[in-house]
Amino acid sequence: MQSFDLDKTDVSKLKQAISGDNELLKATLAEYHASEIAILFESISSDDQHRIINLLDVETASDVIAEMHEEAHPEELLLQLHPDKRTEIVEELDYDDATDIISQLEEHEQKEILEDLSEDDASSIRNLLSYDEKTAGGLMNTEVIRINLNLTKKDAIAEIIRQSEEIEEFYTVNVVDDNNIFKGIVSLKDIIKAKGNAKITEMVNADVVYVKAETDQEEVAKLISQYNLTSIPVVDDDMHLLGRVTFDDVIDVLEDENTEDFLKISGVSEDEELSGNWIDAVKSRLPWLIINLGTAFLASAVIRQYEDTLSTLKVLSAYMTIIAGMGGNAATQALAVTVRRISLYDLTDDQAYRAVLKEFTVGLINGAVTGLIVLIFAYFFDSNLMLGVVIFMAMTGNLIIAGITGAGIPLVLKRVGIDPAIASSIIITTFTDVFGFLLILGLASKLLL
Amino acid sequence: MQSFDLDKTDVSKLKQAISGDNELLKATLAEYHASEIAILFESISSDDQHRIINLLDVETASDVIAEMHEEAHPEELLLQLHPDKRTEIVEELDYDDATDIISQLEEHEQKEILEDLSEDDASSIRNLLSYDEKTAGGLMNTEVIRINLNLTKKDAIAEIIRQSEEIEEFYTVNVVDDNNIFKGIVSLKDIIKAKGNAKITEMVNADVVYVKAETDQEEVAKLISQYNLTSIPVVDDDMHLLGRVTFDDVIDVLEDENTEDFLKISGVSEDEELSGNWIDAVKSRLPWLIINLGTAFLASAVIRQYEDTLSTLKVLSAYMTIIAGMGGNAATQALAVTVRRISLYDLTDDQAYRAVLKEFTVGLINGAVTGLIVLIFAYFFDSNLMLGVVIFMAMTGNLIIAGITGAGIPLVLKRVGIDPAIASSIIITTFTDVFGFLLILGLASKLLL
Numbered sequence: 026m027q028s029f030d031l032d033k034t035d036v037s038k039l040k041q042a043i044s045g046d047n048e049l050l051k052a053t054l055a056e057y058h059a060s061e062i063a064i065l066f067e068s069i070s071s072d073d074q075h076r077i078i079n080l081l082d083v084e085t086a087s088d089v090i091a092e093m094h095e096e097a098h099p100e101e102l103l104l105q106l107h108p109d110k111r112t113e114i115v116e117e118l119d120y121d122d123a124t125d126i127i128s129q130l131e132e133h134e135q136k137e138i139l140e141d142l143s144e145d146d147a148s149s150i151r152n153l154l155s156y157d158e159k160t161a162g163g164l165m166n167t168e169v170i171r172i173n174l175n176l177t178k179k180d181a182i183a184e185i186i187r188q189s190e191e192i193e194e195f196y197t198v199n200v201v202d203d204n205n206i207f208k209g210i211v212s213l214k215d216i217i218k219a220k221g222n223a224k225i226t227e228m229v230n231a232d233v234v235y236v237k238a239e240t241d242q243e244e245v246a247k248l249i250s251q252y253n254l255t256s257i258p259v260v261d262d263d264m265h266l267l268g269r270v271t272f273d274d275v276i277d278v279l280e281d282e283n284t285e286d287f288l289k290i291s292g293v294s295e296d297e298e299l300s301g302n303w304i305d306a307v308k309s310r311l312p313w314l315i316i317n318l319g320t321a322f323l324a325s326a327v328i329r330q331y332e333d334t335l336s337t338l339k340v341l342s343a344y345m346t347i348i349a350g351m352g353g354n355a356a357t358q359a360l361a362v363t364v365r366r367i368s369l370y371d372l373t374d375d376q377a378y379r380a381v382l383k384e385f386t387v388g389l390i391n392g393a394v395t396g397l398i399v400l401i402f403a404y405f406f407d408s409n410l411m412l413g414v415v416i417f418m419a420m421t422g423n424l425i426i427a428g429i430t431g432a433g434i435p436l437v438l439k440r441v442g443i444d445p446a447i448a449s450s451i452i453i454t455t456f457t458d459v460f461g462f463l464l465i466l467g468l469a470s471k472l473l474l
Numbered sequence: 475m476q477s478f479d480l481d482k483t484d485v486s487k488l489k490q491a492i493s494g495d496n497e498l499l500k501a502t503l504a505e506y507h508a509s510e511i512a513i514l515f516e517s518i519s520s521d522d523q524h525r526i527i528n529l530l531d532v533e534t535a536s537d538v539i540a541e542m543h544e545e546a547h548p549e550e551l552l553l554q555l556h557p558d559k560r561t562e563i564v565e566e567l568d569y570d571d572a573t574d575i576i577s578q579l580e581e582h583e584q585k586e587i588l589e590d591l592s593e594d595d596a597s598s599i600r601n602l603l604s605y606d607e608k609t610a611g612g613l614m615n616t617e618v619i620r621i622n623l624n625l626t627k628k629d630a631i632a633e634i635i636r637q638s639e640e641i642e643e644f645y646t647v648n649v650v651d652d653n654n655i656f657k658g659i660v661s662l663k664d665i666i667k668a669k670g671n672a673k674i675t676e677m678v679n680a681d682v683v684y685v686k687a688e689t690d691q692e693e694v695a696k697l698i699s700q701y702n703l704t705s706i707p708v709v710d711d712d713m714h715l716l717g718r719v720t721f722d723d724v725i726d727v728l729e730d731e732n733t734e735d736f737l738k739i740s741g742v743s744e745d746e747e748l749s750g751n752w753i754d755a756v757k758s759r760l761p762w763l764i765i766n767l768g769t770a771f772l773a774s775a776v777i778r779q780y781e782d783t784l785s786t787l788k789v790l791s792a793y794m795t796i797i798a799g800m801g802g803n804a805a806t807q808a809l810a811v812t813v814r815r816i817s818l819y820d821l822t823d824d825q826a827y828r829a830v831l832k833e834f835t836v837g838l839i840n841g842a843v844t845g846l847i848v849l850i851f852a853y854f855f856d857s858n859l860m861l862g863v864v865i866f867m868a869m870t871g872n873l874i875i876a877g878i879t880g881a882g883i884p885l886v887l888k889r890v891g892i893d894p895a896i897a898s899s900i901i902i903t904t905f906t907d908v909f910g911f912l913l914i915l916g917l918a919s920k921l922l923l
Contacts, residue, residue: 036822058701060700060701067819068822068824068825092700094819182666185663185666186663186666186667189663189667194702195663196645196704213662213663213666214634214635214638214644214662217631217634217635217662217666218635218638249725250722250725250726250729251509251541252507252509253643253720253722255645255704255721271702272704272721272722272725273699273702273721275725276698276699276721276724276725276728277699279725279728279729280699280728280732280818283729283732283736284814284818286736287732287735287736287739287810287813287814288810288811288814290736290740290810291739291806291807291809291810291811291899292803292806292807293807293810293811297811299811299814299815299818299819300815300819300825300829302832303832303835303836303839306811306832306833306836307836307839307840310804310807310836310840311839311840311843311844313803313807314800314803314804314807314840314844315843315844315847317799317800317803318796318800318844318847318848321795321796321799321800322796322851324795324796324799325792325793325795325796326792328791328792328795329789329792332788332789332791332792335784335788335791336785336788339781339784339785340778340781342777342781342784342791343774343775343777343778343781344774345795346770346773346774346777346795346798346907346911347767347770347771347773347774349795350766350770350773350798350903350907351763351766351767351770353802353903354741354762354763354766354899354900354903355759355763357740357741357899358740358741358742358759358762358763360740361736361737361739361740361742362737362740362742362746362748362755364736365733365736365737365748366748366749369729369733369748370516370543370748370749373482373485373517375517376517376749383751383752383755384755386752387752387755387756387759390752390756390760391756391759391760391763394760394764395760395763395764395767398764398767399767402771450740450803450806450899451803454799454802454803458795458799462795
């Protein structure tokens with residue numbers, strides 16, 4: 026199978042099969058991977074989803090539900106299924122996937138699902154539900170390969186084969202002592218390569234990266250990405266092995282964190298679902314727009330102060346919007362580069378200082394160049410050189426302020442422990458609006474009247 | 475080792491060691507992982523980098539260079555090293571890492587490095603250099619475990635152990651026929667679990683995802699993430715196995731693509747290095763600001779048209795900046811949600827249509843609510859109800875335009891094959907500025923004068 030995304034032909038083929046009988050639908054579904062069916066689910070009705078899940082064997086059905094995007098609400102689909110089917114599917118799911126999905130439900134719905142499960146499964150999932158969703162504990166899967174330090178090569182291989190019946194994918198083998206204290210990892214390759222009578226304790230690599238259950242997911246993602254790990258062991262405070270977080274969970278975390286930053290910097294609440302409805306969107310964005318309204322009143326108060334200047338020199342109205350607008354965009358540029366840089370790297374104080382200095386220089390130059398263009402325009406079009414000079418000064422000044430605030434505010438926020446991405450363009454453009462108007466109107470009233 | 479990021483204590487400890495003698499420095503370095511030393515390299519001089527590389531054993535030195543961020547310019551460090559040391563390090567690097575680094579150099583510098591290498595290494599790297607950097611071919615590593623379809627379990631294990639001397643990390647074993655035609659993959663686990671006389675052909679999984687060498691890196695990243703793969707095989711048009719792309723390369727690709735989108739939407743050229751100097755930043759941002767200046771002139775031309783209206787009703791100046799500013803921010807919100815959604819999911823036409831409809835509704839409601847606030851303000855503060863009504867209409871209209879353009883423009887761009895992220899806030903806010911001014915000034919001149 027050389028599979029790319031589900032393309033239009035596939036989707037229409039599948040949709041046609043949905044309108045046919047169960048026989049045809051089943052045969053068509055068999056041609057697709059669970060993750061492709063999960064994509065299809067984003068564009069079909071929940072009744073059709075329900076019907077398809079019932080047609081699939083339990084293994085594929087659980088894979089489809091595990092692969093569905095959070096925003097497609099697999100938990101709602103699960104809730105609609107017949108309790109027996111649902112129990113089968115939940116028992117087939119990896120504990121971490123089951124927990125992710127169940128955690129989206131109301132408490133009484135969670136209870137309803139959990140009480141149908143075997144005591145073992147239910148208590149494992151209940152345990153995972155107790156961790157904060159955004160920590161290593163919330164991300165981890167408790168089903169890991171774990172072998173005792175004292176096993177020989179032969180016994181270890183037998184044990185790994187036995188455990189791997191339950192665990193489909195594994196890349197490393199965790200080594201523990203008799204008390205389940207984590208002692209390190211060993212690769213399957215090293216076990217195979219070892220001599221027949223070698224003991225695991227001779228092959229174990231104790232110098233490995235691991236995390237505590239309460240470690241923040243962003244930190245977990247950074248470690249997995251920095252050390253190129255397929256998975257990272259999770260331990261409790263006493264070094265008991267609790268589970269592992271795998272690289273594929275981390276790819277999802279990275280995308281989520283990126284989405285959050287992307288939205289926050291644009292004045293959208295991080296909780297807004299990208300494919301949510303208009304009610305969610307209004308709830309998420311209106312508060313920011315009302316904050317923006319407050320800051321806009323501030324900028325307009327500056328204009329009121331200079332009403333006389335404006336009525337004496339009418340053309341100032343046309344120029345002041347240019348100064349403010351350019352400042353806003355230059356600030357957004359500096360903000361984007363800085364927020365992204367902070368989210369990818371940890372900056373030293375010295376690097377932070379130099380970042381602000383750099384933005385000062387960039388603001389000075391970009392302000393002078395664009396200011397000069399407007400000066401020339403004002404000279405030829407409005408025949409007013411002095412007006413051009415005022416505009417030049419206001420533009421340069423405002424772009425310097427844009428650079429310093431665009432870089433400085435997120436860096437200061439980071440320093441005091443606040444998420445730098447909340448320094449959204451809405452906050453930053455307040456500065457460039459207020460200072461832009463102050464500069465052009467203040468300078469004009471001093472120099473031109 | 476429970477390692478988090480290199481913290482301040484570590485950095486100052488290492489920097490102190492740098493100011494000491496080689497003995498101390500070597501001992502201190504031994505406590506750190508190559509990827510931590512790579513982080514340290516971001517904040518020390520190139521002379522110190524040079525000295526440290528010479529102190530490290532060749533394996534660690536090559537790991538450090540492989541782990542350095544592109545922005546820390548490992549290729550420059552490599553170029554400064556003594557040719558013998560450099561050759562040792564390059565030969566130790568994985569081919570894909572060596573190619574990434576060498577590709578950043580001028581052609582004559584590339585030649586200089588390559589001609590010192592063994593013929594085998596040089597031709598492998600030359601071959602990789604021929605692929606576009608942003609394709610599967612450009613990302614792939616040619617060192618993969620490959621075994622013949624016809625081997626027995628025992629011979630296969632021996633062969634894997636032999637090949638794994640050269641290849642440190644592998645998660646799957648590729649299966650080929652006598653002509654190196656790719657036949658599928660087999661997991662180490664399945665080989666171990668198989669009976670003693672089983673042949674690989676009985677265990678091979680032929681139904682696997684693979685990519686062509688020219689497949690775009692974004693597509694490769696999507697597949698690895700969608701199918702939760704540790705690595706994906708790369709083949710040529712005749713299905714010869716060329717190499718593999720691993721999940722850790724893909725994490726880097728995802729972060730790069732995210733950075734690109736993040737910058738583009740804010741009017742920063744995708745090529746700007748986050749930690750680049752002011753010259754790069756000016757080059758990357760000034761063109762966008764000059765485009766912005768052009769669009770700002772457009773908005774200011776609208777104001778000029780209504781100079782008489784403005785001088786008759788002076789207070790309009792203060793309000794029009796509120797309408798334009800709110801429109802710009804509402805458009806940025808809709809734009810961010812839409813661009814991010816497009817980059818994560820493929821939208822059907824129907825979904826795209828509903829996304830624009832949703833933004834229309836959001837604009838209508840957010841516009842009406844914030845418009846009402848300003849109406850009340852105008853009534854009490856400026857004692858002018860009709861002015862308030864004009865502002866209410868202009869605000870609502872402008873936020874509807876903001877929603878439609880913020881969502882519609884990136885969707886249309888995507889549809890016609892242009893990167894939607896170039897619909898930056900600079901482009902979008904032109905619409906909200908121009909229409910904002912047109913609405914408030916046009917309505918005012920019709921209804922208030």
